[in-house]
Amino acid sequence: MRMPAYIIDSPTVLRHGVEFPLLVGDDAFLTKGKSYPRAVSFEHGDSQALFIGGVVSTAEINTICAGIAEEIASRFSKQKILLIQVLEGSRPFSDQVILCLQSNFPAQSYEVAALKVCSYTHGSQANGHKIILPLHNAKGEIHNLADFDTVVVLDDLLDMGNTIHWLTTKYLAKLNAPAIKAFFMLEKERMRTSAVNRTLAQSEALCGCLVPDKWVVGFGLDINLPGTTGQAPLHLFRSGLPGGIYAFNDNIEQKLIKEYQNSPDDLMKQLRVYIGAI
Numbered sequence: 001m002r003m004p005a006y007i008i009d010s011p012t013v014l015r016h017g018v019e020f021p022l023l024v025g026d027d028a029f030l031t032k033g034k035s036y037p038r039a040v041s042f043e044h045g046d047s048q049a050l051f052i053g054g055v056v057s058t059a060e061i062n063t064i065c066a067g068i069a070e071e072i073a074s075r076f077s078k079q080k081i082l083l084i085q086v087l088e089g090s091r092p093f094s095d096q097v098i099l100c101l102q103s104n105f106p107a108q109s110y111e112v113a114a115l116k117v118c119s120y121t122h123g124s125q126a127n128g129h130k131i132i133l134p135l136h137n138a139k140g141e142i143h144n145l146a147d148f149d150t151v152v153v154l155d156d157l158l159d160m161g162n163t164i165h166w167l168t169t170k171y172l173a174k175l176n177a178p179a180i181k182a183f184f185m186l187e188k189e190r191m192r193t194s195a196v197n198r199t200l201a202q203s204e205a206l207c208g209c210l211v212p213d214k215w216v217v218g219f220g221l222d223i224n225l226p227g228t229t230g231q232a233p234l235h236l237f238r239s240g241l242p243g244g245i246y247a248f249n250d251n252i253e254q255k256l257i258k259e260y261q262n263s264p265d266d267l268m269k270q271l272r273v274y275i276g277a278i
Helices: 058-075 088-104 162-175 194-202 253-262 264-271
Strands: 028-031 034-037 039-041 047-049 051-057 081-086 110-122 125-137 150-158 179-188 206-211 223-225 234-236 244-248
Touching: 039 253, 039 264, 051 058, 051 206, 058 088, 058 179, 058 206, 058 244, 081 088, 081 162, 088 110, 088 150, 088 179, 110 162, 125 162, 150 162, 162 179, 162 194, 223 253, 234 264, 253 264
Parallel strands: 081 110, 081 150, 150 179, 179 206
Antiparallel strands: 028 034, 039 047, 051 244, 110 125, 223 234
């Protein structure tokens, strides 16, 4: 069974304690005009660092996007293809790949569509697939894919693989999708079900690079801290981070969720961010 191939074999991984471009000052870092602390203090007095180090640099992201665009043009040079952006967070990655196609392979015949699905309803833990906006392009909803030679799925992260499996076997199949291929910016190093592995093999998945099984943020990758009843979720790190994509410290996600639900004002003061639902 063919497993995903990679554009970058060994991404730059910065270890804990090593300075990387995101950090400024002694106790905080700045991104897109918002300031976040290096560490967060929790209800019972313990403190934990947010970031453990950089995972993928901006230069490596650019290499990945250019490589995927080149692979698309090479595989489907004489085909009419539909490029599908999956999930809202994959937009920066999809846009960059499409920009590379436009700049370097203008003869490639393709159309672009998007599908807005909510698959992460509790922090970064997948919990089913809720369609927020069905497959659509500038003209409206797409009901039939039979006119295309190949459907090309663009997603920022291959985690458990449940989304690509659902998309391939459940959603796109009902729209008479022809061959379906998948391209990912990152792949987490983890075990997957045999059904997901079959889907990845059939879609000839190509990934930018393999990263550790950590919580990563930046370039569309983010987290949505769920609130209690009547409390808006706290949405963090949808914007790109200077210098690339970064990994959070181990086991901090559940602490952040609990702290936001129990002491939202204190956590928001520490993080100095705005509340906003996805």
